[in-house]
Amino acid sequence: MPLPGLTAILSKSYQNFEPTQLHNTSIVINGEDFMGLLSAGSIFAFGGEYLECMLKARKVLDAFRDCSVTPIFVFPGLKLFQGNSLKSRLIKRSLTISEYVERKGDFSTDACGSPLMCPRQDLIEVLALTRTPCIVVPHRVIQSSCALASFLDCPVAGTTSDYFIMTSKNSIRGHSIPQHALKFISLNHFDTTPLVGKTSSECPTEYRFLSAHVFRPEASDLHNVQPILRPLLAILYGTEVVPFTRLPNSVHSMYPKDESMHPKERRFKALVQWLSQYSLNIPKPLEEVSACYAGNDKAGFFREMREALPLYVYDPQEGENLAGELNIPLPAKFSEGNNGDTLEDFDSFIKNQNSEMPEVNDLFDLLRGNQEQTENFLADWPPRLVGALKRSLFxxxxxxxxxxxxxxxxxxxxxxxxxxxxxxxxxxxxxxxxxxxxxxxxxxxxxxxxxxxxxxxxxxxxxxxxxxxxxxxxxxxxxxxxxxxxxxxxxxxxxxxxxxxxxxxxxxxxxxxxxxxxxxxxxxxxxxxxxxxxxxxxxxxxxxxxxxxxxxxxxxxxxxxxxxxxxxxxxxxxxxxxxxxxxxxxxxxxxxxxxxxxxxxxxxxxxxxxxxxxxxxxxxxxxxxxxxxxxxxxxxxxxxxxxxxxxxxxxxxxxxxxxxxxxxxxxxxxxxxxxxxxxxxxxxxxxxxxxxxxxxxxxxxxxxxxxVKEICLPGRLQKQVGPLLHGTLPHDQIVSTQRQLTPLVSCPTTLSDRTNVSRVPTCALKPYPSRPPPNRGRGSRGRSASSYSARLLERLEAAEKLQKS
Known part of the structure; x- marks a missing residue:
């Protein structure tokens, strides 16, 4: 569930990332993101350059081996798209098809669409030949890779922006960033060419390492937001499942004054500043956002939140289970401590944070990591079938x-x-x-x-x-x-x-x-x-x-x-x-x-x-x-x-x-x-x-x-107003004109409640009066007009037409 533009926003400041040398360590890698990395730079228009992809994979694996780095690849077994997640992907695909067909007769080697990318089974076969650990997890690969990396206390690598927000079920109970915080390395900031270093100037011993940049949440704006509120930050910022949410007036008043800044970046900074106020009253932001909705809209808001919030919380216990399946020697147990209150004290503080709204308390339970378990579709499967799935044989x-x-x-x-x-x-x-x-x-x-x-x-x-x-x-x-x-x-x-x-x-x-x-x-x-x-x-x-x-x-x-x-x-x-x-x-x-x-x-x-x-x-x-x-x-x-x-x-x-x-x-x-x-x-x-x-x-x-049934998607599709920092924002957004704004929304009445801020002019994001101006009839020339002036304009236009005829 990528967060459009977040990688570009955080990458603007070098302080958010710390250079590191990967040597004699393990690293958990999102297998799907890695396949996309192998395909980058290849010519797609002819149907795929798979030989080139596999040779790239072997080269990267050789580099890992030269630097004594043990990669552990994690692949998804079943990608379930439901609810808004499915709708947003259908809208994106529908828009892509429309753009694709519009280019009919004008194709070049940059034709849109994609080949079969780097075939997963081929990559897994290469990993097996080189004895590189890999595993296929039943459901969400991002959560599983985070859990495994957290348990092994090693970096996790991927390209999806979700990793910046991912929060441990245990760290939610901590007041500050936990001692063993997630060490995320973006594959976009990863150099797979081995370099040579020396242990010390006095007694130099050469070793080979890979250069990377680890995200430092403690140095970024995210440091000001409680871990328990970061999933909420992601959703209010805008995701595929919840592309847009209404915001209270107090958030819009915090938008940066610099109107040259991209709307997504202004929204992110305002949300960070707003959420940083609620370290001691955690249910309050949920209450304020839900107050922007009424009736059926409010029920839809809570339904979307229940669907999206659990996607940003991972359970370190899952990492222990995955390590056992991979036969990886388990590290010494550690506790995710903090620099402030003790775990027990803050856990007690969290439990006492209750809202008068039952729906908010339910969402709060999800933020604590008390989420429903996804049904295991592998239940009762024969061992050979489970093994075939985990090797991606089908x-x-x-x-x-x-x-x-x-x-x-x-x-x-x-x-x-x-x-x-x-x-x-x-x-x-x-x-x-x-x-x-x-x-x-x-x-x-x-x-x-x-x-x-x-x-x-x-x-x-x-x-x-x-x-x-x-x-x-x-x-x-x-x-x-x-x-x-x-x-x-x-x-x-x-x-x-x-x-x-x-x-x-x-x-x-x-x-x-x-x-x-x-x-x-x-x-x-x-x-x-x-x-x-x-x-x-x-x-x-x-x-x-x-x-x-x-x-x-x-x-x-x-x-x-x-x-x-x-x-x-x-x-x-x-x-x-x-x-x-x-x-x-x-x-x-x-x-x-x-x-x-x-x-x-x-x-x-x-x-x-x-x-x-x-x-x-x-x-x-x-x-x-x-x-x-x-x-x-x-x-x-x-x-x-x-x-x-x-x-x-x-x-x-x-x-x-x-x-x-x-x-x-x-x-x-x-x-x-x-x-x-x-x-x-x-x-x-x-x-x-x-x-x-x-x-x-x-x-x-x-x-x-x-x-065959045509898919009727709600609302209409709009193209992006402009790229954000090297075009990292996607072209799929939803604009619905089905529902009207409530007076509590601090936006102009010409915007709908599903309008994505990335498509709205910056000036439109300023606070507006809660009471909209009265609607007036408009004459055919577009000027405000009373009933008398409207009739007069009609007569003048009729006279002009007669003169022309």
Whole structure:
């Protein structure tokens, strides 16, 4: 639940961060934020540079090892978006789709959307190979990573601004900052290049370290706000769950006078100053804010608060449990003391802080950390299935469709001229996930956990120029562990007898099935011949080339692919200059198809792993073996330009061109000529096997019956008034015109109660009289007018029209 612009606000002062050297220590890392960091700087427009991402990850892990730093990665298992959190994301996605479609016909390499980022399972496999600790937690990764770092007394690293506000359940009881306060390192302030230091000038011993900056809450404005009130500060500032709240007049009177300051920064500083007054009367700010609401609005306010407040409180006890699961030696016990009153004294003081409003007391209990436990959807799951989830062997994002309020499928780089989203190609495979999970819970007698099936699974996805909901009936599929094997279940799903399709190397058949499924899906658009399809030929060739280099993959291979892509691009650009009828330089339709193939491959891999984890070890699939995504989809840029060039050839000559011309030119040559000749021959055979097998596989998927509903979002969308400090603020905000302001709100009456301050002119945030000026009729020329003057103006305008006619 990011806090828009907070990172930029706190980063303005160097005093808020302390330089530190990471050496011979542990560090807990938010795995999702780390994946985003690996993707930063990559070219997204071609569908993903996964080889580059994995090489970056290996380089960072090598740097950790050189500096004796032990990283511990924490990934989320299930991301549940509910209530306002879901609404805000739907609004953001709807706005993104609208902007995306508006750019139709004007795409460049900066096209919006995102690739599959750094594939999580690939990263976890790399972590396993390097014996780097990692864990998948059932729910909130930010709270879990904070708890683990707090328990181990080591830094926690991420990019999400929530970490600045996160408060320990124990520190809420302390008057001052606890002795073992959370040590947050923003990955944006983290240098992964090892440096050399010396222990002392007298007895110098060199050591290697990583340079970072640790956030110092005691030196920032947050020091003036009680830990128990910091979650409230975050919500009043504005989050995704609660994008805007009304504020009392006393807060607006504290806004800084500097109107050149961004509205978000002025709001933050005013809230800090206001909340710092309530160190001895903690319920008071909640009472004052709730007084700005009345009737149904007040009930909605408390509902939003109950949803959002617990997200900023973590329990150190969870950290001890996670450390036990990771088999990490437990540190000596410590108590989160304080520099002022004793824990017991202040705890007693807190308990005596009560309000006359029951709703405020309920929120106060949440601030104390007395929150309801989230139901564990892993309850009664077989150990093999739990282990598969914690290794991300199957897609955890799909769990939200059956265990939550719906699965918001990520927007990929796709062609808006194609009405159906890229996710449509893998829809039958996703539905098979839902059926298997529903069948599992039916067998376990735990159907009440499937809160998403009522009785339909929901997916939120682009269709045309709109965001829509797919409501999909899910018939539970119960697997018979006594008589069935994974391949039997898959044969029924494909309506095809798989038999024994073991290939050498093993990965060929799974990739052939991916191409066959893509071929079947594309037949809805027209006939497709695999041996003539530019995107299939280019994708297959790059997969064969990279698989051949698996044991010797390095950054030079990545550079080799980049150079070849640049050469092809230059050649195509030259042809365009010579011929007006040549193909367009950037082919978004090819990127669309390339993304569909990726999604089919990753979904099929997830499905096979899910079924395997439901079976006994001896019943696992014998036909399907998958390579990592970075091997079969190494470089979207190379695939794009290669497919563009192949399309310029005659359809009947494309297969021959790929094997005879492009294969030897894209191959990274070996010094030994005999080895090179052998490898080229072998790769040509693998390529021909893939094309032939995928052309002959007979696959028929049952059609999916589902209902499409357009999402009607309340209010209207507005674009941001301007970036805050290098554009750190997002473009998703809600402006609702459904409700009117109450007289208690210190804002002009032209603003609604949901208006986000980041979009409001600075002058509008000054205190206004509580009684609005009387409404008066306005003449057609926009001037204040009485009834007589209005009639007079109408006559004058009528006379002017007659003269003109």
């Amino acid at each position: 897609a955890p994002s799909l769990l939200a469709a059956v265990y939550g309020d719906g699965c918001l499928l990520k927007q990929r780089i796709e062609d808006p001229n194609i009405p159906l989203s890229v996710h449509e190609a893998s829809l039958p495979i996703r539905v098979m996930h839902y059926r298997l999970l529903a069948g599992l819970e039916r067998r376990l007698g735990r159907l009440e956990k499937l809160i998403g099936l009522k009785p339909l699974a929901k997916e939120y996805v682009r269709r045309g120029d709109k965001l829509v909901t797919y409501e999909i009936p899910v018939e539970p599929l119960v697997v018979n562990l006594d008589t069935q094997q994974t391949d039997d279940v898959l044969s029924t799903f494909f309506h095809s007898s798989l038999g024994d399709n073991a290939s050498e190397p093993e990965w060929l058949f799974a990739f052939s099935m991916t191409l066959a499924l893509f071929r079947n899906y594309c037949q809805t658009r027209g006939d497709i011949y695999i041996d003539q399809s530019p995107i299939i030929l280019a994708t297959t060739l790059c997969a064969v080339l990279t698989a051949n280099e698996m044991k010797s993959v390095d950054m030079k291979l990545c550079e080799h692919y980049s150079e070849r892509a640049s050469c092809i691009e230059s050649e195509i650009t030259k042809e365009i200059g010579e011929s007006a009828s040549a193909v367009r330089p950037y082919r978004l339709d090819l990127v669309h198809e390339y993304t569909e193939i990726q999604l089919i491959y990753s979904s099929l891999k997830s499905l096979v792993n899910l079924i395997d984890s439901l079976m006994h070890l001896s019943q696992e699939s014998q036909n399907f073996h998958f390579l990592p995504m970075w091997v079969v989809f190494p470089s979207g840029r190379l695939v794009h330009w290669l497919a563009t060039h192949i399309e310029s050839q005659a359809p009947t000559k494309r297969m021959h061109t790929v094997t005879r011309y492009w294969l030897p030119r894209l191959y990274r040559r070996k010094d030994d000529t005999s080895v090179a000749a052998k490898e080229l021959t072998q790769m040509a055979q693998h390529f021909q096997y893939l094309i032939k097998t995928s052309s002959t596989i007979d696959v028929h998927l049952s059609p999916i019956n589902y209902e």
